[in-house]
Amino acid sequence: MTSDQGPIVQSALLRTELVRLRKEKKLTQEQVARQLEWSPSKLIRVEGGKNAVTRTDLQALLRVYDVTSEARQERLQSLARGAREPAWWNAYRDELDPRFLNYVGYAAGAAYIRQFHGAVVPGLIQTPEYAEVLSTGKASEKGRVLAAKLRIQRQQELAKRQHPPRQHYIIDEAVIRRHVGIGIDPAIMPNQLTSIADASERNDLLTIRILPFSAGAHPGLEGPFSMLEFDGDLDDILYLEGRSGASLMITGEDDRIPEYRDTFELLLEQSLSADESIELLRQSAEQLMA
Incomplete structure (x- = not known):
């Protein structure tokens, strides 16, 4: 279901859930990065909102966190798509x-x-x-x-x-x-x-x-x-x-x-x-x- 909360809130919701999933698996950022062959700084930027979460990166993270529910995967992908949408307030920057x-x-x-x-x-x-x-x-x-x-x-x-x-x-x-x-x-x-x-x-x-x-x-x-x-x-x-x-x-x-x-x-x-x-x-x- 498409959210109308805007990209900043959808990005924050996505990042909050990704951090929670990692902690539920009792994994450190370094351990996740090693499994994905990422640099630790990349995961830090993703969780901190400095990097957008691509569809490919999100799928990789969800595999590490054993998220198999199609409904949950789609909800998180929907948040990721919403987070990448241009914000209407960018016109004022x-x-x-x-x-x-x-x-x-x-x-x-x-x-x-x-x-x-x-x-x-x-x-x-x-x-x-x-x-x-x-x-x-x-x-x-x-x-x-x-x-x-x-x-x-x-x-x-x-x-x-x-x-x-x-x-x-x-x-x-x-x-x-x-x-x-x-x-x-x-x-x-x-x-x-x-x-x-x-x-x-x-x-x-x-x-x-x-x-x-x-x-x-x-x-x-x-x-x-x-x-x-x-x-x-x-x-x-x-x-x-x-x-x-x-x-x-x-x-x-x-x-x-x-x-x-x-x-x-x-x-x-x-x-x-x-x-x-x-x-x-x-x-x-x-x-x-x-």
Whole structure:
């Protein structure tokens, strides 16, 4: 069955399973390489995602690991084919940070996206007009256009998936009170807020919660963050968003992942309910239009 998780996630799923198969056979990388007459560095690159896994190489590995089930072989070959597919976000590599695009690739295949933001509307729920205003600080005109285009294409690509991810956003009230775009078109921000409210009401997979000013100081003041969860045996990913060059993607057994998971739950407890959040979004839109 073809996956729609994108090449980065399919590659990660494939590599995770290959490592598990090797460890189940109690084989070291050197032992496997010796059996296949490979250099140890080749297997290290394959398991580390530096080399694509060809059909021939995968068949060779599965023979060493005694994987005889046709269904399992086909599933792994399907992952390998998907991992070799060109990524739609490659079109942005010349102008945008490749580390952020790597995160984009993982988010494109996530099953659950959670994010807190205290400064701007999260990219996956931005309108094109709002996204364009936020991109005005890019160094080049091309970079500005591509940054705005990327935000909208991410939304479109997620919507195409057979099983789109659940998305859960916590937004500080400061975000919805800031009249972004007022000097260009005063309707940009009210339309953005109305768009969020409408989308939340019609999409069962989208939840918006507003963290009100009345919550006072809160852990989210340390900065925006995102968490990704996946179908399949992949670790969660934590993305700490910063200024250009300062963002950080964290995975594996890092202690910060459960810490931020707890932080998200704490912020939820301090936030308005989903219905109250939608009501506040619409009220703020009306006030900004007045």
